Amino acid sequence: VGHALGFSALELATREGEIVSGLLTSRVAEMMERRLIGESVARIIGEREFYGLAFTLNGATLEPRPETELLVDLAIEHLPMGGRLLDLGTGTGCIPVAVLANRADASAVATDLSAAALAAASGNAGRHGVGGRLELRQGDWFGALAPHPGPPHEGEGEDRTFDVIVSNPPYIASAVVDGLAPEVRDFDPRLALDGGADGLAPYRVIAAGAGGYLRPGGQVMVEIGYDQGAQVTALFGAAGFRTEVRQDLNGLDRVVCAHHL
Numbered sequence: 391v392g393h394a395l396g397f398s399a400l401e402l403a404t405r406e407g408e409i410v411s412g413l414l415t416s417r418v419a420e421m422m423e424r425r426l427i428g429e430s431v432a433r434i435i436g437e438r439e440f441y442g443l444a445f446t447l448n449g450a451t452l453e454p455r456p457e458t459e460l461l462v463d464l465a466i467e468h469l470p471m472g473g474r475l476l477d478l479g480t481g482t483g484c485i486p487v488a489v490l491a492n493r494a495d496a497s498a499v500a501t502d503l504s505a506a507a508l509a510a511a512s513g514n515a516g517r518h519g520v521g522g523r524l525e526l527r528q529g530d531w532f533g534a535l536a537p538h539p540g541p542p543h544e545g546e547g548e549d550r551t552f553d554v555i556v557s558n559p560p561y562i563a564s565a566v567v568d569g570l571a572p573e574v575r576d577f578d579p580r581l582a583l584d585g586g587a588d589g590l591a592p593y594r595v596i597a598a599g600a601g602g603y604l605r606p607g608g609q610v611m612v613e614i615g616y617d618q619g620a621q622v623t624a625l626f627g628a629a630g631f632r633t634e635v636r637q638d639l640n641g642l643d644r645v646v647c648a649h650h651l
């Protein structure tokens with residue numbers, strides 16, 4: 391109601407007795423209809439808070455989740471002064487934007503397969519004043535880092551190695567996606583959820599490719615489903631990484647940190 395009327399939470403409480411025009415009440419009613427069929431409040435108002443910052447959503451972006459804030463904490467902690475971050479599958483750009491907003495010395499590259507998601511990420515980077523330190527690249531995982539075809543572009547030939555590689559990839563098994571809560575299944579884009587037959591396909595690609603893009607002492611940090619710790623640890627172990635699993639605030643396995651040996 392506050393969003394439809396343009397009222398802050400305080401105004402909602404203090405302007406209680408005001409008569410609202412028919413146009414505004416029909417706007418509220420329309421939003422209530424959307425909520426009743428399972429669309430989240432964040433999607434209806436078009437933004438969601440993450441790491442204390444507001445992120446604009448569009449139809450191609452996942453709604454950022456609070457569990458993912460752990461990845462931001464870990465990246466901020468591990469990035470050296472002037473460090474470079476790579477975020478694979480950036481969606482709204484929430485991870486690199488939150489990191490850069492808290493680390494004025496750092497820079498980042500963020501990728502996504504979806505051009506529409508990258509458009510949202512670009513807007514969010516500008517909104518939070520970090521656009522000059524965030525490069526956005528479209529493509530399939532590490533394929534996004536390949537040089538553009540055709541004549542050289544500005545910035546090409548730059549160092550393509552990173553101190554920290556983060557990713558919150560799609561990690562739900564294809565068959566499970568259809569059984570998710572309607573708020574997720576019907577409104578979060580399938581490309582952001584579906585991790586292939588066993589939910590691990592993106593981790594295989596990231597574990598196999600990350601070594602070629604990490605600086606000495608660098609780390610890969612990937613968000614996982616609460617029950618994927620052993621499998622994702624095994625994938626990174628087989629690719630030559632030493633791993634540890636970190637828990638979120640609910641005590642659930644949430645991030646695998648992989649140190650390059």
Ligand SMILES: C[S@@+](CC[C@H](N)C(=O)[O-])C[C@H]1O[C@@H](n2cnc3c(N)ncnc32)[C@H](O)[C@@H]1O
Pocket residue numbers: 450451452453454455458478479480481482483484485501502503504507529530531558559560561581582583
């Ligand atoms: C779970 S969402 C995470 C989005 C955002 N990082 C966050 O934490 O809210 C996964 C993202 O990976 C992107 N994605 C899916 N397949 C991809 C691929 N093959 N290459 C690059 N990005 C991909 C999706 O478009 C989506 O934005």
